[in-house]
Amino acid sequence: MNKSVPNINGEFPLKLAPARAWRTYMGGKLIEELHGGKNKEDSHFPEEWLMSIVSARNVGREHIIDEGLSKLDIPDLDISLKSLIDENATEFLGQSHFEKYGNNTGVLAKIIDSGERLTVQVHPNREKARELFNSAYGKTECWHIIGGREIDGEPPYVYLGFKPGVTREHWEKLFEVQDIQGMLDCLHKYYVKPGDTFLIEGGTPHAIGSGCLLIEIQEPTDYTIRIEKVSPSGLEIDAFMCHQGIGFKKMFDCFNYDTYTRDETLEKWYVKPSVLKEVMNNREIELIGYQDTPYFKMTQVEVENEIEITNDGIFSGLYILSGSGSIVSDGYHQLFNIGDQYFVPAKVSDLTLRNEGKEPLKALRLFGPRITD
Incomplete structure (x- = not known):
């Protein structure tokens, strides 16, 4: 490694460069606007992956091996975060994390x-991920709504969890005949607003609705079982993109067929925030914590002057939701703006976030x- 590179x-x-990923659904206009773009349109790049x-995993795009992979935001250099961690995991991830998880961060985040609306889908839990994909990680995830827009007159919404009465037999039959409305009728629909947070455990059927701008934090895989063969905008979805290589029959093993009422579903998976720290109108709020899932944690920092x-x-990731300012840490000083993202190595003992703009400074x-059991 060239140690002269800062x-x-x-x-x-x-500082990490934005990493966009192709998906089967349309979107991304609001992400472009976060980065200062004007008159942008939706495309098949509706996600920006963080740290x-x-x-x-996209059929027909296997040659684009870096799609979604985070790289350092340094001009004229092509250095991935993965390559740095592979070279010296203890420096970047910390000794305790390395001893338990090796050189895998164990987490992935996305805007x-x-x-x-995304296709109705499910992700495997860890047990099914080991059994069906030989993977140590499933794809439990969490959505934190940060914004949105009305589309065709409808506000942002999500689908989550089976309603009482749904069975595997009925679910498979809906897939066979591609009764999309029937599938949606099996799930609870919730309209969402900024600040809402949902935990989506592996095995739970779900679909992000149209108009959602959210941060997703998840286990570090891209195993997505889709049960619609055509997306809402008319894209025919390849069979592999539906069953991820395990076949149409086995893919139904990934679903958890437990059912809940609407209120029980919210009680189980809607996560309420809690204040961790507050000093002089500067505070840190836990959005989802290890008491909710052992797989990841996310907090929001709100800064009036500095914290x-x-x-x-x-280690941690840092994403600037709003405002501008600077990061200061032991001789390091860098200005940032809305939409900037960082990877903070384990060796960084502390840092200060300073609000140097007129807008409220919020960072995730x-x-x-x-790490501890």
Whole structure:
């Protein structure tokens, strides 16, 4: 590694370039606007992946091996976060994390802007991921709504969880005849607003509706079982993209067929925030914590002037939701704006976020899996 290149030795926060990924659904206009774009349109790049060491799984795009992979935002250099971690995992991830998870961060985060409803889908839990995909990680995930838009006169919404009465036999029959409305009628539909947070455990059927702008934090895989063969905008979905290589019959093993009422579903998977720290109108709020899932944690920092953050020997991601300012850490100083993202190595003991603009400064902190049992 060329040590003359700044900020790649694990001692300072690393600014990451936006990493977009192709998906079967349309969206992304609001992500373009976050980065200052004007008159942008939706496309098949509706997601920006954050602190990603995972490449997207897209049929016909296998040659684009870096799609979705995070790289350092340093001009004229092509350095992925994955390559840095592979070279020195303890420096970047911390000794305790490395001893438990090796050189895998154990987490992936994304910004998602859905210009249309996503197909009804499910992700495997860890047990099914090991059994069907030989993977140590499933894809439990969490959605935190940060914005949105009305599409065709309808506000943002999500589908989550089976209603009482749904059975595997009925679910498979709906797939066989491709009764899309019947599928949607099996799921609970919720209209959402900024600040709402949902946990989607592996095995839980779901679909992000149109008009959602959200941050998703998840286990680091891209295993998505889709049960619609045509997307809402008319894209024919390849069979592999439906069953991910395990076949149409086995893919139904990925679903958890437990059913819940509407209120029970919210009680189980709607997550309420809690204030962790507040000093002089600067605070950190936990959006989802290890008491909700051992697989990841996410907090929101709200800064009126400045706030000091202690890392405690673990790595994290940082995404600027609004405002502008600077990061200061042991001789390191860098200005940032809305939409900027960083990887904060475990060696960075503490840092200070300073609000240097006129707008409210809000940033998300993204954490990997719990280290202690």
